[in-house]
Amino acid sequence: MVVGSFVSVSLEPPLIAFFPDRASSSWAKLRDCENFCVNILSSEQEGLCRKLASKSPDKFEGASHRNSARGNPVLDGVVAWIECQRHSIADAGDHELVIGRVLSLEIETAGYPLLFFQGGYGRFAPASISAVETPGLTLGQLRCVDRARPEMEAMSDELTARCLAVVQIGAELAIVANSGRARRDAPGTLVGQRLPFVPPTGSIFAAWLPDRARENWIDRVANGERRQAVRMALERVRSRGYSLGLLNDAQREFSSRIDSIAAGLEHSVGLEALIDSLYYDPENLTPAEYALIRVITAPVFDATGEVSFALTLYDFQKPTVTGGIEKYIARVTEGAARVTKRIGG
Numbered sequence: 144m145v146v147g148s149f150v151s152v153s154l155e156p157p158l159i160a161f162f163p164d165r166a167s168s169s170w171a172k173l174r175d176c177e178n179f180c181v182n183i184l185s186s187e188q189e190g191l192c193r194k195l196a197s198k199s200p201d202k203f204e205g206a207s208h209r210n211s212a213r214g215n216p217v218l219d220g221v222v223a224w225i226e227c228q229r230h231s232i233a234d235a236g237d238h239e240l241v242i243g244r245v246l247s248l249e250i251e252t253a254g255y256p257l258l259f260f261q262g263g264y265g266r267f268a269p270a271s272i273s274a275v276e277t278p279g280l281t282l283g284q285l286r287c288v289d290r291a292r293p294e295m296e297a298m299s300d301e302l303t304a305r306c307l308a309v310v311q312i313g314a315e316l317a318i319v320a321n322s323g324r325a326r327r328d329a330p331g332t333l334v335g336q337r338l339p340f341v342p343p344t345g346s347i348f349a350a351w352l353p354d355r356a357r358e359n360w361i362d363r364v365a366n367g368e369r370r371q372a373v374r375m376a377l378e379r380v381r382s383r384g385y386s387l388g389l390l391n392d393a394q395r396e397f398s399s400r401i402d403s404i405a406a407g408l409e410h411s412v413g414l415e416a417l418i419d420s421l422y423y424d425p426e427n428l429t430p431a432e433y434a435l436i437r438v439i440t441a442p443v444f445d446a447t448g449e450v451s452f453a454l455t456l457y458d459f460q461k462p463t464v465t466g467g468i469e470k471y472i473a474r475v476t477e478g479a480a481r482v483t484k485r486i487g488g
């Protein structure tokens with residue numbers, strides 16, 4: 144079960160505590176266990192957290208784990224885990240106060256924990272120097288993006304379009320460079336704009352992630368039935384080598400909200416539900432779908448084979464000749480391949 148009421152209690156002896164709801168059916172099953180394992184979820188595990196906090200019978204599906212020496216589940220990808228022996232259970236109103244004695248503990252990954260605040264999830268941001276490095280844009284990444292500039296400008300000129308360089312920083316995507324001229328009513332630059340790294344946006348980064356990280360990303364989709372569709376769409380991105388964003392009503396609303404968020408007129412509350420309805424990477428690419436394409440994104444790989452950043456073509460004029468859009472797609476993927484070569488990927 145997910146608990147937000149976890150707290151450290153004593154160092155000598157080492158004790159921790161949490162407060163389960165008396166009405167919780169999960170707690171009813173755990174109550175008789177002699178020992179248990181506390182897993183500290185990472186800021187990358189919002190999807191998993193939502194799933195484990197649900198009452199869905201398949202809530203453990205896809206929650207990959209190994210067993211500790213005592214047979215308790217240690218979830219993959221957590222920041223740390225603490226295995227405890229039940230010490231005492233005390234009455235605490237409609238909750239109980241469970242104290243556990245720490246038997247063993249381990250840091251699993253150098254990341255930040257997931258936080259819950261006012262009904263939403265986020266991550267810890269250090270206000271002072273702390274042990275863990277904040278995931279951020281590195282100067283090395285910026286250097287790579289800068290080497291893509293001639294290619295981005297060439298694409299903008301040739302296709303009368305705008306081109307973006309997008310990086311993934313932890314749980315967000317950020318636009319770090321743009322080329323091409325803005326239309327009259329459009330913002331002059333999108334550099335600095337950030338988006339949550341959730342399906343279907345960012346599929347170009349997710350498609351080449353290792354299996355476990357990819358599944359964590361898919362888990363960010365709240366609706367379980369949609370996850371399989373997202374998984375299939377990722378396969379298509381991998382085999383096609385590019386990602387397509389198509390126009391639909393959600394996209395129109397999303398674009399206008401993004402503009403006013405960038406202008407500081409509103410907050411990004413509720414954006415995730417909208418993102419869920421965006422139209423990306425359909426199975427069939429018929430002329431009707433081709434006509435709706437609004438962004439074409441291709442990956443630039445680094446020397447380790449990971450996606451270093453993505454190049455996105457947008458704001459292009461509708462090609463008038465048949466096969467025009469295929470030529471645009473080919474131009475973006477060739478451009479990204481050339482940049483990959485230039486940065487030694």
Ligand SMILES: Cc1cc2nc3c(=O)[nH]c(=O)nc-3n(C[C@H](O)[C@H](O)[C@H](O)COP(=O)(O)O)c2cc1C
Nearest residue numbers: 144145146147148162163164167168169170196259
């Ligand atoms: C962020 C968060 C914190 C939670 N903290 C607690 C908690 O401290 N104690 C508790 O009993 N339930 C807590 N819950 C609720 C349980 O994780 C879970 O939703 C509930 O147990 C599901 O009902 P069930 O146990 O009957 O299946 C929390 C849920 C979330 C999402």
